Structure formats: C-alpha cells, structure tokens
Amino acid sequence: MVSIETVFTRAKLADGSQKEIGVSGGRIVSIEPAGSSAPAGRTVDLAGALVVPGFVEGHIHLDTSFYGDAWIPHKPCTNGFDVHERVAFQAENIAQAAPMDERARNQLDLCIANGSTQMRSHVMVDGSVGLRSLETILKVRDEYRDLIDIQLVAFPQSGILKSPGTPELLDEAVRLGADLVGGLDPGSFDRDVKGHLDVVFGVAERHGVDIDIHLHDAGTLGLFTIEEICARTAALGMGGHVAVSHAYGLGDLAQDAARKAADLIAASGVSIMTNAPGNHNFPPVALLRRAGVTVFSGSDNIRDSWWPYGDGDMLRRAEIIGYRSGFYTDEELQAAFDVVTAAGAKALRLEGYSIEIGARADFVTLQAAHVPEAVVATPKGRKVFKAGKLVAENGAVIR
Numbered sequence: 001m002v003s004i005e006t007v008f009t010r011a012k013l014a015d016g017s018q019k020e021i022g023v024s025g026g027r028i029v030s031i032e033p034a035g036s037s038a039p040a041g042r043t044v045d046l047a048g049a050l051v052v053p054g055f056v057e058g059h060i061h062l063d064t065s066f067y068g069d070a071w072i073p074h075k076p077c078t079n080g081f082d083v084h085e086r087v088a089f090q091a092e093n094i095a096q097a098a099p100m101d102e103r104a105r106n107q108l109d110l111c112i113a114n115g116s117t118q119m120r121s122h123v124m125v126d127g128s129v130g131l132r133s134l135e136t137i138l139k140v141r142d143e144y145r146d147l148i149d150i151q152l153v154a155f156p157q158s159g160i161l162k163s164p165g166t167p168e169l170l171d172e173a174v175r176l177g178a179d180l181v182g183g184l185d186p187g188s189f190d191r192d193v194k195g196h197l198d199v200v201f202g203v204a205e206r207h208g209v210d211i212d213i214h215l216h217d218a219g220t221l222g223l224f225t226i227e228e229i230c231a232r233t234a235a236l237g238m239g240g241h242v243a244v245s246h247a248y249g250l251g252d253l254a255q256d257a258a259r260k261a262a263d264l265i266a267a268s269g270v271s272i273m274t275n276a277p278g279n280h281n282f283p284p285v286a287l288l289r290r291a292g293v294t295v296f297s298g299s300d301n302i303r304d305s306w307w308p309y310g311d312g313d314m315l316r317r318a319e320i321i322g323y324r325s326g327f328y329t330d331e332e333l334q335a336a337f338d339v340v341t342a343a344g345a346k347a348l349r350l351e352g353y354s355i356e357i358g359a360r361a362d363f364v365t366l367q368a369a370h371v372p373e374a375v376v377a378t379p380k381g382r383k384v385f386k387a388g389k390l391v392a393e394n395g396a397v398i399r
C-alpha cells in the first residue's frame, strides 16, 4: 500500500455510508471502509459529518458589494425599476465606500466560510471605470488562490453599444485576465440584440473564452433574446460554453412554450443561472432540468446598490430555490442541492469536481443526516477544505 498524506475518518457520504477519504497532493486518492485506509501522515476525524463537494458560487459581483462595510440604505428608483438609474446609484455609493479590494475580501471570506470553493464573479467593465475594477479584483483573486478558484467575467454593466469604447474594453479585459465575456440585456438596454451579441460572441470567438450574459428582460423580449443566444451558440459549436444569467422571461411562459424553450436551450447547450430572486418570475428549474438544461446558481448581489439581501451561503440558496420552486420531495430537494453543486460545476466546466477518487479534495462538512435535510436545515458549524487543507471553520476563514 502507498502511504497517503491525510486520511479523513468517519466521513458520511451522500449515500449514507461512513468512509475514510484519503487525500494526497490536493486530490482524493482513496475512499475506503473504516479502518482499511493505507497508512497516512495525518488523520482528521470528521466525526460522522456529511461530506459534500464545495459549493459552486456561480454568479456574484465582487466589485460592488458593501458587505462588511458601512450599511448603505437601499434607494428605490424614482419611477419603477430602471437599470440605468440603478447603475448611477451604484456609482454614487461606490464613491463613498471602503476600497474595492477590502470589500471584495470581505465578501470572499463570507462565501468561503459558508463552503464555496469555486466561484464565478462578474466585474464591471465600462467607459467610466475602464479596467480599474478588473485590475483590483485580479489582484484579490491572486491573494485567494489557495482558498477558492475564481472565474472572472468582463461585465459591460453600462451596455456595450451605448457605452462608447466598451467593445474594445471587453477585448482588453480578456487580454488582462478575465476568463469570460459578459453581456447585459441586449434588447432593453442597448436596444439592438444583434449588435450586442455580435460584440459578445465576437470577443468570445477571438479569444476562445466562454460567455455569461445578464438577461433580465421579461416575456417575449426575454425569450427572443434567449432564442438568438441559442442559435449563435449552436452555430458556433459553443454548447457548454455559454450561460444566460437570470433569464426571467422563461418564468413568464405558459407550460407548452416553456417546454419548447427548454428543449431549444438543452439542444444548444446553453446553461441557465437563477438565484430565485424575491419578487420576480424566475426560470422553471424542474422543467428545465427535466429537458436536460444545466441550471446553476449564485448569490448575485450581496448588500449592494441593487438590494440589501444575500448571505453568501449557497446551501441557503438551494433552500430558497427549492422553497420558491415548490420542491418538497427528497428527490426535489436533492435537485435544489445539485443546482448549487454538480450542475454549477458543469456550467463552470470545472475539472475534478466530486467526492470520488481522482477528484479535487474540495469539500464541506455538514451536520445533517443527508442532503435533503441539509437543504432545509442549512446547518452552520461547517468545516471547509480546499485541496485537502482546512480553510474555514465555524463561519470564519482560517489564516
């Protein structure tokens, strides 16, 4: 028998069995019944806790949160919800907030302490901030590389066609280190679906990066935009590389239309991100999953200029998705959990994501009998391991 670096004893797996997990070089190298592991340099007793893969925080904004900073009261739009006005409020708030790197670290600590080991963050790139926010977040990402893996999306928060210089900035953002190119409501914001998508898919093709587009547009406009995104994704063979975040319009459709849309989305390999936000219609998670669509999730905004909610806990996000979707059975609760774990890993194209031999040793311990109970109880007191190393415990990052 080869010796292993660390063996985690009394680990309860999702199937209810208690096993020993051997880890070497940041990977799971063995999963054995109690007492049968190879000799190890170190033993960590997990005391029967449920062991699940680290959560996938698939949509967050590291540059705009005020979490851990002074409380900034929410300011409603003057005449109904208006993205332009919210962006203006955001600029005013950020000008008075703590430095961005500090705020980003606060938010990262929150997410890691709750068990996220993988993240996708959108970072604003536009004519006003240029690449400054991205430069800051790239540095913070580097500081955190042993704690969490972070993908960054160059996010045109002020539109692409409406904000002069943004198409060029998106190219530069990718050259600087952004992993994906984003978009924002091509129809309602830029008022030119084709023109907006030409730029987004153009950047993606030139640099070989994935796409994740914010789409808040409801009803027919939302559906039309999704159909256009699916058509381009299929034509370019980019299935598995394109995500639509929010896709509220899918929640406005009657069953037949929703099923038809789901089949199209599944066939083109576009994934859908939802955080099941409060007062919005949101995508029908179960229907989409049944059709074969990858549905993933994220906290989105946490204590920022858009809303005051959010706690950086993806297990709680699974509960919210389940609650709003009317999920009651164990199978449905398991589906909500899948959205914040395996489906997230698929959407983000993560390698070695699982509790199995050969996978990366990124996992979380939960005080729960099984996954369905964990989703409704959202137990705290978690231990978070990244590459087999304890990085957070009892709600705090270990340094």
Ligand SMILES: [Zn+2]
Pocket: 059, 060, 061, 122, 214, 245, 300, 301
């Ligand atoms: Zn967002």
